[in-house]
Amino acid sequence: MPLPVFHIVDRFDVPWSGSALEALALHDLLRSHAMVRIWSALPPHPSYSPYPIEVIAQEAGLFPRGGTLVLVGGYYELGEWLQIASPDRIIVKYNSFTHLRFFAWLTELKDAGLPTPHLVFPSKRLRDAVAMEGMVEPSPIDLDRFRPAGEDNATRQYTVGRLSRDEIHKHHEDDLSLYKMLAFDGCNVRLMGGTCLAEYLLTDADGIELIPAGAETPEEFLHSLDCFFYRTGLFEETFGRVVLEAMATGLPVVCHRRGGYTEWIRSGENGFLFDSQEEAYDIIAMLRRNPGRSRLIGQAARKTAEDLFGEPGKSARRQWYLSG
Template sequence: MNPMLNPSGGSEWRTVSLYRQLQSAAEVRIWHFRGAPSEAFSGFDLTRIDTLRLAFPRGGTLVFVGVYFNISHWIRLARPARVILTYNTPDAERLTARVDLIRRTCGLEPEIVFCSKELASQVPFRGTVEPSLVDLDAFTPADRSGRTTFRVGRLSRDAPEKHHPEDMRLYERLAEQGCEVDVLGATSEMQANAPGPGLIHMRPLGSCAAPAFLHDLDCFFYRTSPQWAEPWGRVIIEAMASGLPVVTDRTSGASSVIEHGRNGLLFDTTEEAFDLIMKLARDPALRRSLGQAGRVTAEDLLSADVRARLEAFYLDPAAPSRSQP
């Protein structure tokens, strides 16, 4: 279950990736609500929850990918064997409310999946930490030799909190040094205020497929606003899988898999970010070594063993028994 509204939303693609992983081993369906889903998911057989027509999941295992959306009264009639809550946005109050709701309506103790160890440590619930699955066949390294320009790119939702207030000035400084900057998922304000035709490109969300966009980059940069603590950052793993050197700040959850100088670069300040990107611009060998190590990290993080353990968790036939009132 997920609203499936945002074409580059981490929760939406986490939903799709989990569906792909499980569909060959079980009967799996993606349920959505809140109107029509994004056209980005038109290739999937999505089913709309419609309580007026009594169309909603019944029995089995219910997986809510996110706790940021409301669960309607249909949950009282669903009578699931298991309920799994994916906690991937920092909102402890909403998580507590969803846990209480499942206990009251389903008579079950919901199981919780955390997107990172950092997020798990912030709430008084126990659960399992599970990476968001990335398609390693879609996100692959590209041949970046022979390029005449150095292109820095960034990909995310176009929400203002996904962008740091100092980033536009950083992009301008990089362009002044001859770097090309390409931002996919720029806010409307960023698009409106972008410099004229030149080295800085502010693209609207959905104007390019993520794998193709990453293939055209030489470096991936990522950080968010101080008002948004990035609990994971799926796009960072997609960039690493694409063989790109990643430059990210230490606050994102996905930075926990980066060893500075080996499979990526970490920074604390804008000045550090500028210096690290310029270092990559001048050193193709460093770009290659970081990108190659990043790909290996993505493969290890999403290995066959990891995927097998994930399947075992969701498909375990020994569903928990109902709790006592």
């Protein structure tokens, strides 16, 4: 019996994009059970070089044909190739707050006479925002890659950190003042994807490391921390993959109460959600004073990740994609 065919499409031009990583995770989930091809609407960034990504070029006859077409993102133009792709089944994994483009996708699919797409969202928050039916599927995390460090960090300087793309809109305007307060109190603050803050830091930079995105692997960076902090500015996370990666490594996470990741954090049990700057500062200070509680919160965070992304969950998701 021939293997089912899947064509996964995203735009891989932005390094370390959560959407792109979600598309690649789907490839990893299905590749042993299906023939999977990955397509990019634009030339892919070198950070994705380990994967066999093909660039769509309709004039050269290079585009998805037949099989199951999985469109990931919802924030870019699809192209005329869609008219002649002839997929048997379509899945749209919508993962951004670009609703006009998303509904334009649905219109294009309908006008092309293609099958009605199955919709997949990374959070209930995003599904509710577009008021449509669909499956909620958290963006998969590799539990073997993102696992607790397994070493005692009690003797090092207490380290708070954050990880994201190195773009200013990924940061909140109040973050720097919080980092300065933590550094003044003797914490080490590590920000990978934080070089965009350099011009705003100016003075009082002692104890604050601004690290280019990709300078360390995400798991290496997370293993250097005692606490993970996350908040964004105008940009709202539909899921917040980095938060769940931090939880998988057994870190206590302290996150703003705004974003898809909040659906998996039970504040005070497997992480913390805050509303104000003062609350964030107090939570981090409490965790620093109470390593025993910090450890218990981190263990509960890891358990949450295992429940979401362990083998039973992976098998159920794989079966859904393969069921046709």
